Amino acid sequence: MGSLLKGRAVLSHLVLTSRLSWLALLVWANLGVVAEGAIAASEAPQRSSAAQASDSQSDSRYAQVTLLRVEITDIRVETTEAGAELVITATDELAASTTTTLGNATIVEIPGAALSEEFQSAGPVDGIAFIEATETTDGQVRISITGTDAPPAIATRVTPTGIVLGMTPSIATGDGTDDAIRLEVTGEQDSYTVDNATTGTRTNTPLFEVPQSIQVIPRIILEQQQATSLNEVLRNSPGVIQGNTFGGSRDNFTIRGFENATILRDGFQSRQDSFRETVNVERVEVLKGPAAILFGNIEPGGAINLVSEQPEDEFAVEVATQVGSYGLIRPTFDVTGPVNSSGSIRYRLNGVYEHSDGFRGFETDLERYFVAFGRVAHICLPALQ
Secondary structure, eight states: OHHHHHHHHHHHHHHHHHHHHHHHHHHHHHHHHHHHHHHHHHHHHHHHHHHHHHHHHHHHHHHHHHHHSEEEEEEEEEEOSSSEEEEEEESSOOOOOEEEEETTEEEEEEETEEESSOEEEESOSTTEEEEEEEEOTTSEEEEEEEESSSOOEEEEEEETTEEEEEEEOOOOOOOSSSOOOOOOOOOOOOOSOOOEESTTTSSOEEGGGOOSEEEEEEHHHHHHHTOOSHHHHHTTSTTEEEOOOTTTTSOOEEETTBSSOEEEETTEEOOSSSOOOOTTEEEEEEEESGGGGGGSSOOTTEEEEEEEOOOOSSOEEEEEEEEETTTEEEEEEEEEEESSTTSSEEEEEEEEEEEEOOSSSSSOOEEEEEEEEEEEEOOOOOOOO
8 A cells, every 4th residue: 555655656746747847848938939029129120220221321312313403494596697596594504415416306415404394496497497305314404406408517605504505507418429400390190080061051061060960081081991982981980881782783871771862962962873983072971860851852861972072273193093802903093283374263183994803703793984074263353442
């Protein structure tokens, strides 16, 4: 019994000793953590003080740079006997400037300067196209002076309150081997537009004053397309198609759905069962709609008016030949001029011969002759007194 009690006492002592050891370890660990926190807390203000010192030095340097920039308060252009000057006024003396050229522009850069407001001037004097003053991000003021033909020459003069830039326009020069040659080309371009028409009113009236639909196909279209028939010409007019030509033996057209459209020659009706020649046609006028009743009992779809060429007051001769597929050969001639010295009486003679084998495989050869003679007389009455 005594041995058992003694063993229990020893075991209790060991357990107590072990618990005390663990408690000591915990206390030691807590003390280390607290110490490290105290050290960190003591060092933090020191780092904050260093950062604050660095920031304050940066601010002071920035403030110092800002204070060193001289403000430009006014820029103006003044004319002189020698040319023109760009007067730059500042709050203090400006630093030395640098000058460079780029294209037709002379660029002046002023370091350590600031602009109160940007400056621009277009064409202030002859030879100077544009002047612009801007502020760059690196603390400079850039003044660009662009010449009309070449970069202007700049003479810099420093004043106590700024600088003055003397501007002398330059003239562009070549390489010196050849003199400059200037070519001027003048001419008149042919137009597809015709302003007046006689169809619809029987008078030479501007088209925008005529309340009818009239399309005019001028002579230049016929020449450029080398049209040999009226059908080829009227392909340029919408709403007009070829009708029944009886195997290609006559001209026949349909306007706005109405067949057998009337074909006029200088405003007068002509035979409807024949070919119309284009060699002496000045222009083709197409009147669309029921207003074509102006020319008589005709279809309400419209009418086609062929306007003949007029004699000219100067002598001229034109001879041409066209050849093509299916054995086409078509020589033409056109002669015009005055009859008397004053030109009050004139004439015009047109002629054409055409032969072709046709595209059909049987006897459909085409052979045509056409000759037209025109004359015009101008009678001038003396002025009444």
